[in-house]
Amino acid sequence: MESLPLMSHNIPSQESLRELCSPWLASLSPQHVFRIYTDTSDFYAIEYGDILLLDHRLYLVRHNAKEGRFGLDDEVKFWVKRVIDLQDGVTRITKLVFFERFTATIGGIPFECYRSPRKEARILDLVKGHPNFMQGFWVTDDKDNVVRILDVIYGQSLAAMIADIHLDHETYFYQRLPDILDHYIECVEAIAFLHRHGEKHGDIRRDHILIDHDSGRYRWIDFDYNFLHRENMFGYDLFGLGNVLMYLVGKGDILTKEVRENHPTAFQRLYAEDVNIVFNNRVANLRKIFPYIPKPLNDILLRFSKGSSVFYDDIDPFLTDLREARAFFQQPENERTSP
Amino acid sequence: MTAPSERNLLIAVDASENSGKAVDYVGRLLGGVGGDFHITLLHLILEPDADYFPSEEEHRIWIDEKLEESVRLLEGYKNVLITYGFDADRIRVFTPIRFCPSVSECILEQKDILEYGTIVVGRKGLSPKEEILLGSVSSRLVKLAKNCTVWVVNA
Numbered sequence: 001m002e003s004l005p006l007m008s009h010n011i012p013s014q015e016s017l018r019e020l021c022s023p024w025l026a027s028l029s030p031q032h033v034f035r036i037y038t039d040t041s042d043f044y045a046i047e048y049g050d051i052l053l054l055d056h057r058l059y060l061v062r063h064n065a066k067e068g069r070f071g072l073d074d075e076v077k078f079w080v081k082r083v084i085d086l087q088d089g090v091t092r093i094t095k096l097v098f099f100e101r102f103t104a105t106i107g108g109i110p111f112e113c114y115r116s117p118r119k120e121a122r123i124l125d126l127v128k129g130h131p132n133f134m135q136g137f138w139v140t141d142d143k144d145n146v147v148r149i150l151d152v153i154y155g156q157s158l159a160a161m162i163a164d165i166h167l168d169h170e171t172y173f174y175q176r177l178p179d180i181l182d183h184y185i186e187c188v189e190a191i192a193f194l195h196r197h198g199e200k201h202g203d204i205r206r207d208h209i210l211i212d213h214d215s216g217r218y219r220w221i222d223f224d225y226n227f228l229h230r231e232n233m234f235g236y237d238l239f240g241l242g243n244v245l246m247y248l249v250g251k252g253d254i255l256t257k258e259v260r261e262n263h264p265t266a267f268q269r270l271y272a273e274d275v276n277i278v279f280n281n282r283v284a285n286l287r288k289i290f291p292y293i294p295k296p297l298n299d300i301l302l303r304f305s306k307g308s309s310v311f312y313d314d315i316d317p318f319l320t321d322l323r324e325a326r327a328f329f330q331q332p333e334n335e336r337t338s339p
Numbered sequence: 340m341t342a343p344s345e346r347n348l349l350i351a352v353d354a355s356e357n358s359g360k361a362v363d364y365v366g367r368l369l370g371g372v373g374g375d376f377h378i379t380l381l382h383l384i385l386e387p388d389a390d391y392f393p394s395e396e397e398h399r400i401w402i403d404e405k406l407e408e409s410v411r412l413l414e415g416y417k418n419v420l421i422t423y424g425f426d427a428d429r430i431r432v433f434t435p436i437r438f439c440p441s442v443s444e445c446i447l448e449q450k451d452i453l454e455y456g457t458i459v460v461g462r463k464g465l466s467p468k469e470e471i472l473l474g475s476v477s478s479r480l481v482k483l484a485k486n487c488t489v490w491v492v493n494a
Contacts, residue, residue, distance in 0.1 A: 099393045107468045116390035198440060228387055232474025233440045239472055277468050304471070311471040313479070 011036055012058070017051060020086050021060050025049065038142040043079045043096040052083065052094065054147055055139040059083035059094060082152075091152050092136070095120070095224065097145040104227075107278035111236070113227040116202075117146040120224035123199055124148060132190035134210075134221045153221065155213035158244070159206040162251060169290055172251050178329040180248055183211075183218040185322055188241055190220060192315045195234050202226050204240025206247050238312050239278070242304035245322075246276065246284060249297060254283040263289055273307025280306065297325035346374060349455040351381045351446045351476075354412055357461030361492040362416045365459055370423025377429050379455070380416050382409045383445055384436040402436060409434040443479040450487060459490040 012020075017034045025032070028049050036051045046052070052059040065080035079098035084091055101114040120138075127133035136150035156164070162180075165172055187209055191201055201208075203225035209218050227236070247253060256275065260267045266289045274285035283289060284305035287298040300321050302308055312318040350365060352358035362380070369376055384405045392398040413432040420430055439445035450458055462477045463469075470478075477491045 101391070106472065109469055109472055114387075114391055116388055118390045119388060226388055226390065228385070228391070229440075230473040231442050231476045231479055235472050235474050277471055306467070308467065308471075311467075313474060 010056075011053070017058075020058070021051075021084075023089070024060060024062070024084050040094075040096045040141045040145050040147055041143050043081075043098065046081065046096075051086075052147075054094075054141055054149070057139075058086040059092070059149075060086055062091075065093065083149075085149075093150040093152060095148040095150065097147070106236075111227045113225060115224050116226035117148065117224060119199070119202070119226050120148055120222075121146050123194065123223045124150075126194070126197055126199065127190075130190065130193070131215065131217045132186055132219055133223075134219055148224075153210045153212050153219055155211045157207040158209040158211060158218065159247070161211055162206075162248065165251065167251075169251050170292060173249075173290065173292060177248065177251075178326070181322075181326050181329070184245065184248055185319070185326060187218050187220065188315065188319055188322060191237060191241065192319060195237070195315050199223075200226075200229075200233055200237050201240070202237070204237050204244065206244050209244070232313055234315065235313065238315060238318060239304065241315075241318065242301070242312075243276070243279075246282065246286070246301055246304065249293065249301060250283070250286050250290075254286060254289060255281050256283060257281065259283060259289060271307070273305060275306050277304055277306050277308065294325065294328045296321070296328060300325060346376045347455045348376060348378045348457045348459060349381055349446070349450055350378060350416075350459040351383070351449075352412070352416060352461075353382065354408070355461065355463065357463050357492070359416070359419075359461075361459050361461035361490075362419050364490075364492045366420050366423030366425070370420065370425055372424075376425070377431070378420060378425065379431045379433055380413050380420075381446065381449055382413055382432075382434050383439060383442060384409060384434060385442065386436050386438045388438070405436070406434065441474070441479065442476045443483055446476075446480060447483060450484075455487060457488045457490060458484065459492065462491045462493050464493070 014034055032049055034049065034051050036053050037046055038053050040046065040052065046061055048061060048063055050061045052061060060083060062082040062084065065077045065082060066075060079096040081094050081096070082091060083094050095117070097117050098115055101112070104111045104113045124136050124138055128135065134150055134153055136148055138146055138148045141147055165176060167176065191204070194201060201220060201223050203222060208220060208222050210221055212219050229235070256270065259270065269288050270283065274283060274288060276282040276284045284301050285298065286301055287293040287295070303310060303312055348365065350362055352362060365378070392401060413434065417427070417430050417432060421427055433449070435449070437445050446458065458480060460477050460480060465473065465475050481489050481491065
């Protein structure tokens with residue numbers, strides 16, 4: 001791939017851009033005029049076929065990213081654009097600066113949230129080369145906007161992967177979960193790495209872990225969320241990790257309504273304290289539904305249950321407990337007796 | 340005998356009702372009893388990351404507003420202590436602006452600077468879900484404090 005040597009504000013001609021972009025612009029008319037942006041503040045105006053000129057490098061804009069969850073239609077994220085890096089022809093993702101501040105209510109507790117491009121940029125620097133995080137770099141545009149330029153991770157989200165497993169729970173538990181837990185523990189270690197460096201992920205969810213199709217590694221994405229924390233800046237991360245673990249062990253969210261319909265005997269054993277501490281329609285005490293879940297693993301889940309009076313306020317004890325629970329699966333099957 | 344530093348009390352406050360009760364408690368307990376007590380009313384202004392503010396101007400306005408609120412708050416608490424019999428010149432007010440990964444750790448940093456023997460805080464009485472999501476300042480203070488006494492005043 002040929003590249004144009006660019007000095008600052010050395011704007012390439014339309015002809016040279018047309019030649020550079022020709023492999024990707026079959027659908028554009030020959031009269032297409034490339035608009036070149038060195039200031040990305042107005043990200044709504046930047047469209048398919050436009051050019052970003054950032055830190056002497058050209059990027060051809062393809063389309064806006066989308067994000068969907070819980071069956072909702074995908075929401076267009078106008079500030080996140082797929083681009084072609086015209087220096088090497090690689091598809092990347094650019095995240096432009098979008099100031100957003102809002103109050104989110106979680107379990108009735110208000111959190112003042114905001115997007116923080118600088119936080120994401122700091123973390124990108126921190127995790128460079130780390131296999132469990134998305135990779136990329138950042139530059140500033142002419143208006144000092146912090147633009148993040150990310151490698152694309154090809155692969156499905158953890159949530160989608162679990163949803164695609166068509167096994168009964170017990171088979172899943174013994175055949176698939178041990179390997180999934182190993183990957184999950186790597187992800188928790190990755191978050192511990194952030195915490196040790198004074199950073200929080202900020203938006204830990206099961207669809208913010210992508211399973212890299214090439215390496216098979218689980219990788220965290222999207223660290224630009226931030227919120228005004230109170231005493232424990234890592235509390236919300238820990239809660240998110242607990243929810244993801246509950247999802248993995250349950251092979252999906254185990255909703256009280258479904259338990260009532262599908263496991264009526266188990267439902268009679270459920271008490272009010274057995275549900276998730278915040279999401280009261282999800283069962284946390286999963287051993288009451290699936291009795292082969294070993295106690296050490298279930299005890300971790302109970303720390304996130306409504307009945308708990310002991311919580312993880314630090315990620316290290318959580319990791320220690322996880323590793324101990326995982327060790328259970330390494331015992332020969334005939335020696336496994338749930339304590 | 341008590342060491343001089345033990346008569347230095349640090350009352351860490353915010354605008355909550357429980358902070359008011361902590362100040363009131365100290366006033367009722369020690370006001371007018373004499374002794375060489377020195378009290379510092381500490382109000383930490385918790386500064387967010389720079390990205391919280393779309394512009395430097397908004398950041399400046401935010402700090403001005405918070406400082407103004409803090410002055411009013413601490414003046415009110417100081418008057419409570421004076422009413423209980425403390426000398427005004429033995430009460431100090433302090434409003435540092437800090438980015439605090441943990442409020443309790445920021446309070447303990449202040450304690451170390453002026454060698455306070457006692458830290459006083461109000462207890463919010465958090466629900467379990469608040470404790471897991473937000474963390475409890477008083478619980479963590481009790482856990483982390485060394486070489487000092489922590490009074491946790493129940494609201």
